[in-house]
Amino acid sequence: xxxxxxxxLAGVVFMCLILVCCAVKDVVTGYDRERVACPxxxxxxxxxxxxxxxxxxxxxxxxxxxFENNNFTYSPGxxxxxxxxxxxxxxxxxxxxxxxxxxxxxxxxxxxxxDSYDGLKIEVKSAGRHVADSPxxxxxxxRCENCDCPVDDQDQWRSDMYCRSGVHPQTQTDFSIFPSIxxxxxxxxxxxxxxxxHSLCHYSIINxxxxxxxxxxxxxxxxxxxxxLLSLTRKVRVPxxxxxxxxxxxxxxxxxxxxxxLPILSWCGSTDTRDxxxxxxDITESTLETMGRVSLDMMSVQANTGPKWENKTEKxxxxxxxxxxxxxxxxxxxxxxPELLDAALTNFFFFRNEEAEYGPKVKHVSFYDFFxxxxxxxxxxxxxxxxxxxxxxxxxxxxRHDSIxxxxxxxxxxxxxxxxxxxxxxxxxxxxIEWAMxxxxxxQTIAENGKAYVRENLTSNNIFCYYLQVLEEYASRQxxxxxxxxxxxxxxxxxxxxxxxxxxxxxxxxxx
Numbered sequence: 001x002x003x004x005x006x007x008x009l010a011g012v013v014f015m016c017l018i019l020v021c022c023a024v025k026d027v028v029t030g031y032d033r034e035r036v037a038c039p040x041x042x043x044x045x046x047x048x049x050x051x052x053x054x055x056x057x058x059x060x061x062x063x064x065x066x067f068e069n070n071n072f073t074y075s076p077g078x079x080x081x082x083x084x085x086x087x088x089x090x091x092x093x094x095x096x097x098x099x100x101x102x103x104x105x106x107x108x109x110x111x112x113x114x115d116s117y118d119g120l121k122i123e124v125k126s127a128g129r130h131v132a133d134s135p136x137x138x139x140x141x142x143r144c145e146n147c148d149c150p151v152d153d154q155d156q157w158r159s160d161m162y163c164r165s166g167v168h169p170q171t172q173t174d175f176s177i178f179p180s181i182x183x184x185x186x187x188x189x190x191x192x193x194x195x196x197x198h199s200l201c202h203y204s205i206i207n208x209x210x211x212x213x214x215x216x217x218x219x220x221x222x223x224x225x226x227x228x229l230l231s232l233t234r235k236v237r238v239p240x241x242x243x244x245x246x247x248x249x250x251x252x253x254x255x256x257x258x259x260x261x262l263p264i265l266s267w268c269g270s271t272d273t274r275d276x277x278x279x280x281x282d283i284t285e286s287t288l289e290t291m292g293r294v295s296l297d298m299m300s301v302q303a304n305t306g307p308k309w310e311n312k313t314e315k316x317x318x319x320x321x322x323x324x325x326x327x328x329x330x331x332x333x334x335x336x337x338p339e340l341l342d343a344a345l346t347n348f349f350f351f352r353n354e355e356a357e358y359g360p361k362v363k364h365v366s367f368y369d370f371f372x373x374x375x376x377x378x379x380x381x382x383x384x385x386x387x388x389x390x391x392x393x394x395x396x397x398x399x400r401h402d403s404i405x406x407x408x409x410x411x412x413x414x415x416x417x418x419x420x421x422x423x424x425x426x427x428x429x430x431x432x433i434e435w436a437m438x439x440x441x442x443x444q445t446i447a448e449n450g451k452a453y454v455r456e457n458l459t460s461n462n463i464f465c466y467y468l469q470v471l472e473e474y475a476s477r478q479x480x481x482x483x484x485x486x487x488x489x490x491x492x493x494x495x496x497x498x499x500x501x502x503x504x505x506x507x508x509x510x511x512x
Contacts, residue, residue: 037064037076039129044136047461048109049122051138052160054235055460056145057290059110059299062124062131072105074308081126085111088119088137096291100303108299112291113144116499141501146494148234149502150208154468157236163465164457167473169411171466174269174276175473177257183242183480190244190262191215199247200264201225204482205471206240208233211488221247224281226491227288232467234493239475242482249383251275263474268383271404278470279408279463282386287460296367298393298458302451305395306371309444316340316399316433317373319365321347323381326401328358329426330379340433343377371396374443375436377429378419380405389458392418392450397436397443399429408466409457418450 046060047053062081064072078101087093094114101107109124120142124134143149151157187202194200199216203225210229214222225245232238246252246266251273255261266275278284286297306312318330322345334343344362348355355361367387370376371394378388378398384405391398400419415421420436420443422429436443 035066035072035076037072037080037126038067039126039131041065041067041069042081042126042131044124044132044134047162048111049136049138050160051140051142052151053162053461054143054145054147054160055464056231056288056292057110057112057299057460059108059459060122062107062109064105064107074105075101075103076105081107081109081124081131082128083109084121084123084125086121087117088121088139089117093117093120098291100299102302103305103308108302110291110299113142114498116141116143116147116501118142143500144498145231146234146498147500147502148493149500150233150235150237152237154236154472158465158468161461161465163461163468168408168466168469170269170277170406170408171469171473173411175477177261177274178263178276178477180479181263181474181477183478183482186242186244186262187485190264193262194244194246194252194264198252201245201247202242202485202488203229203245204240204242204484204488205229205233205238206482206484208237210491211484212491213485213488216247219247221281224284228284228467230491230493231288232464235464236468238468238471240482241471241475241478243471243474245278246275251277251383265470265474269406269408270383271406276470276474277406277408279466280384280386283389283407283458283463287463290460296390298389298454298460301368301390301393302455304368304371305393306368306373309374309395309447312374312396313372314374314437315342316375316377317370318343318377318379319346319362319370320379320381320385321345321349322351322354322358323349324379325351326379326424326426327381328354330377330429331358333426333429337430340430340437341377342373370394374447375399375420375433377401384410389454393454393458395447395451397447398450399432399436412457413450413453417446418453420446 042065043063048058048060064076064080066072083097083099085095085097095111097111099107099109118141120138122136124131195215199218201222202213202215204211210233212226244264246264251266251268251270253261253264253274254272255274261274264275265278267278267280269275269277286294290297320327322328328351330343331345334341345358346361346364348361374396376391376396376398378385378391379401380403384403384407398419399422402421402424413419420432422432
């Protein structure tokens with residue numbers, strides 16, 4: 001056996017030595033390449049190679065490495081690797097697979113399960129040969145998104161999900177003014193202050209069951225919070241907790257800390273309110289519907305970042321609707337300095353009476369086409385512009401508008417490190433764009449830093465981890481017990497079985 005293994009290894013090394021000396025024709029571009037990915041030396045890694053990492057679309061990564069042990073920093077071709085994922089049993093599975101070429105030598109492989117399986121086998125090949133330690137075997141029950149098999153041990157779940165350690169800075173700040181939350185008066189006070197003019201959901205999670213009552217007339221966005229809370233409680237046991245989620249764009253609670261503010265959860269925060277911030281409904285939906293009904297998510301952007309930096313148009317770019325005056329002023333600046341900025345409005349709603357001056361409106365541009373430009377402008381809409389995480393994921397430097405509004409991750413972003421700041425009134429935007437043009441290396445570094453932050457902190461597992469942390473922090477401050485209030489309804493989990501035979505907690509942690 002030892003001799004056979006040694007001969008096999010020698011054969012792989014010999015093949016690598018032959019190929020490194022020979023030009024290989026790229027099947028996509030038709031050009032000869034002197035560097036090709038070596039199956040023996042390329043790397044495969046990431047949480048999607050583990051059984052208990054359960055997100056709607058599981059994922060792992062490939063780093064292409066050449067025969068001289070150098071990492072690729074550009075694409076070896078979109079067909080450099082072949083992926084096969086199937087049940088260990090050998091039967092055909094209902095599995096949707098995508099391989100995303102990030103054009104920097106790395107690939108994302110993501111796959112969505114439409115059934116659960118007793119073991120999966122993941123094969124990663126290049127030129128017909130297994131890459132790294134392929135095939136990878138996920139043993140035990142590999143659960144699909146609809147499986148209602150919550151993990152009782154939250155610490156183990158956090159480990160399985162690669163959650164970061166410690167309390168997120170924004171969560172820490174948000175809860176600092178709520179040392180205790182009196183459930184005895186919460187229901188009454190929220191309804192009396194906010195229910196008449198705003199739309200909210202009142203939730204109680206008891207024994208890991210989600211109960212909900214809506215308040216207000218415009219409650220369609222409950223679909224996002226309902227779906228995410230159901231998905232989270234299918235994965236992990238959430239502490240009993242009672243809370244309100246604001247369904248509107250604007251954060252609500254404007255009382256100062258000394259005036260007993262109410263702990264309202266919102267998609268967006270602001271410096272003049274006290275709401276507890278959750279990830280936006282936009283990134284929440286894209287987390288749940290990755291490889292489903294959404295086409296824009298944190299990973300699809302990474303495979304559609306436009307030309308290499310040096311080949312991008314050296315100009316700032318913006319498209320959007322007229323949701324605040326600064327956006328109109330951006331169009332005005334673009335007309336005065338077209339060599340710096342390409343900005344136009346795609347729709348008029350708030351300033352229809354000014355369309356003659358700032359129009360005509362232009363056609364929508366595919367979001368991925370934004371990245372044909374080196375610089376991206378992020379200007380607030382009605383609140384924070386929820387496109388910021390997707391802009392950061394691209395290969396362009398992001399210019400971020402000074403703003404009172406923020407998303408859950410803004411506290412970790414640093415100006416001149418992850419983005420280029422500019423003033424609320426746009427008065428220094430020309431100067432900032434000119435600086436970027438004159439300091440190309442620095443602007444590129446900022447673009448790389450923003451992209452690196454997103455890749456590390458805004459993947460789907462991070463969003464689930466953040467939600468659980470908010471609910472745990474909230475629950476730890478409750479005075480009184482959560483209740484199922486009059487008018488609340490039980491939110492049902494998906495009824496389809498999907499072959500979900502939940503293992504006992506004592507046996508769920510199988511060896512890989």
